[in-house]
Amino acid sequence: MSGEHGVPSRPSRRITASDVARLAGVSRSAVSRALTPGASISEKTRDKVMAAAAELGYQPNLMARSLMTRQTRLIALVMAQLRNPFFTDMLGMFNRHFQERGYQTLLLAVEGAQGVDEVLESVFQYQPDGAVLVSCSPSLALAERCVRDGMPLVVIDRGADTALDGIASHVWIRSDRLGLEIAERLLAEGRRRVALIEGYAGEPLSERARCFMERMLRAEGVSVQVEYGQYSYAGGYAAGLRLLRSASPPDAVFCIADPMALGVVDAARLELGLRVPEALSVIGFSDIPAAAWRSHALTTARLPIAELVSHAADALLQRVESPDTPAQTLLLDCPLIPRGTTLPQP
Amino acid sequence: MSGEHGVPSRPSRRITASDVARLAGVSRSAVSRALTPGASISEKTRDKVMAAAAELGYQPNLMARSLMTRQTRLIALVMAQLRNPFFTDMLGMFNRHFQERGYQTLLLAVEGAQGVDEVLESVFQYQPDGAVLVSCSPSLALAERCVRDGMPLVVIDRGADTALDGIASHVWIRSDRLGLEIAERLLAEGRRRVALIEGYAGEPLSERARCFMERMLRAEGVSVQVEYGQYSYAGGYAAGLRLLRSASPPDAVFCIADPMALGVVDAARLELGLRVPEALSVIGFSDIPAAAWRSHALTTARLPIAELVSHAADALLQRVESPDTPAQTLLLDCPLIPRGTTLPQP
């Protein structure tokens, strides 16, 4: 027994159940049983074990335990766009949900070249009990393997891809209604020269943008132009300037993310001296905290983050704890929040 | 061999090294060795094993592996204030650093009643190779146990607490210089009626606020009043109104967090019609993205997040990989970024 007391010698072995057993004068199985709620053990020995465990500061090794129990109480959280503050919000909420129900969060970021499949494969080594995928979806083959191997999946922000239906649960927003509502709001204001600001030129249009466009193009005498603002304030500011200085400046802009919308508002007001909302309506998406600031008072659609997260977490843990639960799909509405960058509704 | 092909039957056992060995026609040790870089194995068998592994989609079970290797390649990230966007920024960066060097991030939030020690104890069960503590520090006893058991610690934002010196590494900012520089900047502008906006009334003053106060109180004919803004825009807005409507309104405000500073600016300009910076100087702290927005152009001190994180990650992994490295302390400077809410320096 080296370094049992006093100076911390070498990386002295961590305390194991055997150490506790020895100190308590019982068998190692007794220690196991003392820590297992339903197990068959007398009050007396349990107390002895607990006392010894407390004295040694014993913590069971979950890695070893998981070998037997076949569950790690680990949930993998795979996120693309970890830089986006709106996603890190979700992260905190997910973590809280999981922690409350006795699970820990293993964080994985999908960045740059390495694909979702690659990351997911590597997480696999930790044998998490389930995984949440945010803004990224794996190949069908891999998803099937995950589910077959007892690792349920829930996907958030998967877009219109329906290949995973029935395999992975899916929680996201009703983009169709959202795009429609925003389009009609602008039309009702009498706007006819409309602009849409998307994220990046290379990527396919987001669902909400697509539905917005669809409705707009159905309207008569309406023109729609598209710009790109990289999801950022600066990008939105620049895109706003390009649009408003062009030959046919818009009288309404829908930005698929709030930071870009705030940039457009500032470009219009502070750089060009335009009046918002009189000369230009601006609508964003997400309802980030800054959207409510008095300086901007941005009209935007609220992304119900808390609800999304709590539904996704529930759906996942449900399947983790009773594997026969089928995968479900849930779509939530995004209420439009009228503030000061659109005209008051008649 | 059930469900080897076709319908996913019951939670069919995950693929193990034995399965691979059987398919490759070698012993299980051979599989182990094929996957261990330096191991003694012929090119031929390695190829056979790799082929079989690929065919079965084999992923080694890290839990089992960690039992032998005594390392999990897991780093625990313990954060208080996970709601604070500035901290979630760090989170993403940490994760990236760890992932790049082959470690995964186990996320832990310290919230409400449950203390750091409690959380840290529970993480212990996962035997992480190291831990980062953000805005929270454990008891000395627990920290000692962590280090003794081979789990190095690095603490960020620990404040002035020096009890852990030599046990846990420490990376944070030079609050003393920061407070001093901001105070002197405002004094140089000729401000004499100064206000400080802190987070919460109950908590002890933050380091930077304390140093700021110290300098101010040394100056002649300067009065300092303190308000509280809960670290938020709304809180800062309200605090700003209280100050500016009082009998002795300040002509300069230092807010220990940017969101509050932005609230003060808006309260002054938009609600009270004051001119910033002519009638009121405002300085914040962090340099969040919104501070650079044209609408506010907030003068603030930049918290060097990327540098903090990269130094902290390096310090930690260094100790993880060679346990004899001593704990170190590193303090970084926060450059003051003059923008539009302070007077141009003479």
Place this chain on the structure above:
DNA sequence: AAGCGTTTTGCACGCGCGTGCAATTTTAGC
């Protein structure tokens, strides 16, 4: 006090893996 049923306990095994050691094969040397 003996008999029976009911806890409680310890033993032994295996979860999936890495690794020392001895047996085996391959290679080199003459």
Place this chain on the structure above:
DNA sequence: GCTAAAATTGCACGCGCGTGCAAAACGCTT
């Protein structure tokens, strides 16, 4: 072609833990 050295392989063990099973201890009745 034969032997010694080197490379490769399989066996067996243990990492820390949960759990079925049979032995032991206990409680109760007659």
